[in-house]
Every structure is written in C-alpha cells, then in structure tokens.
Amino acid sequence: MKTNKILEHFFExxxxxxxxxxxxxxxxxxxxxxxxxxxxxxxxPSLKALRYMVDNQIKLMICHEPLFWTNAxxxxxxxxxxxxxxxxxxxxxxxxxxxxxxxxxxxxxxxWAWAKFLGLPSxxxxxxxxxxxxxxxxxxxxxxxxxxxxxxxxAPIGEPMVQLTGEASPVVSKxxxxxxxxxxxxxxxxxxxxxxxxxxxxxxxxxxxxxxxDRNQPVICVNLxxxxxxxxxxxxxxxxxxxxxxxxxxxxxxxxxxxxx
Numbered sequence: 324m325k326t327n328k329i330l331e332h333f334f335e336x337x338x339x340x341x342x343x344x345x346x347x348x349x350x351x352x353x354x355x356x357x358x359x360x361x362x363x364x365x366x367x368p369s370l371k372a373l374r375y376m377v378d379n380q381i382k383l384m385i386c387h388e389p390l391f392w393t394n395a396x397x398x399x400x401x402x403x404x405x406x407x408x409x410x411x412x413x414x415x416x417x418x419x420x421x422x423x424x425x426x427x428x429x430x431x432x433x434x435w436a437w438a439k440f441l442g443l444p445s446x447x448x449x450x451x452x453x454x455x456x457x458x459x460x461x462x463x464x465x466x467x468x469x470x471x472x473x474x475x476x477x478a479p480i481g482e483p484m485v486q487l488t489g490e491a492s493p494v495v496s497k498x499x500x501x502x503x504x505x506x507x508x509x510x511x512x513x514x515x516x517x518x519x520x521x522x523x524x525x526x527x528x529x530x531x532x533x534x535x536x537d538r539n540q541p542v543i544c545v546n547l548x549x550x551x552x553x554x555x556x557x558x559x560x561x562x563x564x565x566x567x568x569x570x571x572x573x574x575x576x577x578x579x580x581x582x583x584x
Contacts, residue, residue: 324568326383326417327355329362332566333424340427340454348424351390352408353417359383364559365574366551368418370407372574377414381572384418385558387425387433387551425558426503427454433554437502440553441476441520448497449514456501458514466518466541467491469498473520473543481578482549488532489541493517502550508535508542522547548579 330350334341342348351368362383365372368390376384390407391398398404411418426433430445434457439445447457464472466489474485499516504524508531511519518541535542555573562571 324359324566325355326350326353326357326359326419329359329383329385329566329569330355330419333421337424338427340423342423346394346396347422348420351418351420352411353383354415355417357382357417359417360568361570361572362562363574364555364562364571366548366555366576368420369576370410372576373407373410373414373416375574376416379572382416384416385562385571386418386420387422387555389420390418421558425554431557431561433502433551433557434500436553436557437550438500441473441500443498443500447500451507451510451514455503456499456506456510456514458511458516459498459500461496461498463494463496465491466493466495466543469495469518470543473545477545477549477578480549480552480575481581482546484582486544487541488535488544489539493539493541495541502554503547508540512540517541518543520545522550546578546580548576552577 334343359382361381362385363372363376363381364385366386367388368384368386372384391404429435438457438459443459443461448460449458466487470485470487474483477483477485495518497515497517499511499514499519502522506521508519520543522545524547552575559571559573562569
C-alpha cells in the first residue's frame with residue numbers, strides 16, 4: 324500500500340479537526356509513493372525509534388510529534404538535525420505524522436483513549452468549544468483517592484506517582500481532562516469541573532500551579548508521554564482493524580523521566 328494512500332485514508336474520514344496544510348498532519352520525510360505493508364506506530368520519532376525500524380526492517384513510521392523537536396515549519400540545520408535526517412535518508416525510511424488527525428478522532432482518538440485508560444465514562448458530560456477539553460462525571464471520590472487511582476493505572480507506563488496541587492481531602496465528581504499543551508484551567512472551571520487532570524506541558528511554569536492553589540482548584544498532573552501512550556495503542560489497533568494490507572506495530576515511549584531517590 325502506498326504511503327500517501329494511508330494518509331488519504333485519514334484525511335477522507337476525518338473532520339474539521341484535521342490539519343490539511345501539512346504542519347500537523349502529513350508526511351514529514353521520505354517517499355510518499357513508497358509501497359509498505361508494515362508500519363511502526365510510536366509517539367515520538369526519536370533516533371531510538373528510527374533505529375528500531377531499521378533493526379526490524381520496517382520502512383514506515385506513523386508518529387504523533389515532529390521530527391526535530393519543534394512545530395516550526397522552518398528548521399535550522401544543525402549537526403543534530405542532520406544526524407537524524409541523514410539516518411532517515413540513508414535507510415530509505417518514511418515518517419508520517421498524525422497529530423491533530425488522531426487527537427480529534429471521536430471516541431478512539433488521543434483524548435478518548437486517555438479517558439478510557441483512566442477508567443472514566445465512555446462519553447464526556449461536556450466538551451470545550453475547541454473540542455480539546457472534556458469533563459467526565461464520576462461517583463464522588465476524594466481528590467487523594469482519585470490521584471492514587473490514576474497513579475496505579477499509570478504505573479505500567481512508567482509513572483507510579485502523580486503530582487497534586489491543592490488539598491487532597493475535598494470530594495470531587497466532575498473531572499476535567501485534556502492532553503497536550505492546550506489545557507486551560509479557567510475553561511475547566513467554566514465547564515463546571517471541580518478537579519482537573521492535566522499533563523506536564525500545560526503546567527510547566529509556577530504561575531499555573533499557584534493560580535490553581537490560590538483558588539482551591541485541585542489539579543492532578545502527569546507526564547505528557549503518559550497521557551499519549553493509550554492513544555498510540557488505539558491508533559495501532561485502528562490501523563490493524565481498518566486499513567487492509569497494512570500491519571501496525573506499536574513501540575511504547577511512556578513516561579519521559581525516571582524517579583530517583
């Protein structure tokens with residue numbers, strides 16, 4: 324199956340959440356006419372993942388993030404970028420990115436897969452205007468119990484502990500959820516959430532954490548890589564179930580850091 328036909332599969336079935344300009348969704352490097360029958364699905368197109376492709380004779384990668392650590396359309400040529408691009412060219416690899424394409428896919432895309440992984444209801448109670456923040460209503464539970472439950476579920480991905488901002492004792496039932504950098508704590512409040520589960524990309528500076536604490540808004544934070552992994556599993560399954568002639572293998576990344584103490 325030609326690589327560009329695989330990309331067309333998603334564009335033809337996707338909605339207005341898709342990016343058709345090539346910045347967020349498209350073929351990053353390689354031959355769009357390449358015939359493939361296998362692909363590697365992984366969150367980040369790291370050198371480690373690219374080497375795995377070569378070792379396992381896989382010619383197509385479908386990833387979620389950019390090749391060169393930025394979403395900028397113009398990339399400065401450095402020894403680091405050359406190392407990666409030369410490796411791709413020398414080994415005749417093709418890299419396709421599905422970011423907005425899979426983030427917004429209803430019911431099985433990144434955010435829905437993350438919610439399912441955490442054991443939240445299958446249908447959100449409320450969705451933000453941009454579709455990137457959900458609210459899920461659950462049986463009342465203390466913030467501490469919710470945080471411990473999330474940590475237990477995330478442990479197999481490599482994150483057995485989560486960060487909590489705010490008091491642990493309040494009872495909550497309206498849970499805000501999102502992934503990636505587009506997570507607005509004010510929007511979660513407007514949606515009626517009494518606790519929010521966010522990722523490290525949205526809580527990267529002290530002011531977000533302090534604002535949440537000052538207004539008694541409990542926030543549970545996990546690493547971005549942890550939130551993305553269930554979506555890569557669901558993408559692999561989607562490909563295997565819906566694209567005839569293409570077999571997907573999932574390469575986990577998981578949590579991006581290791582706790583040492």
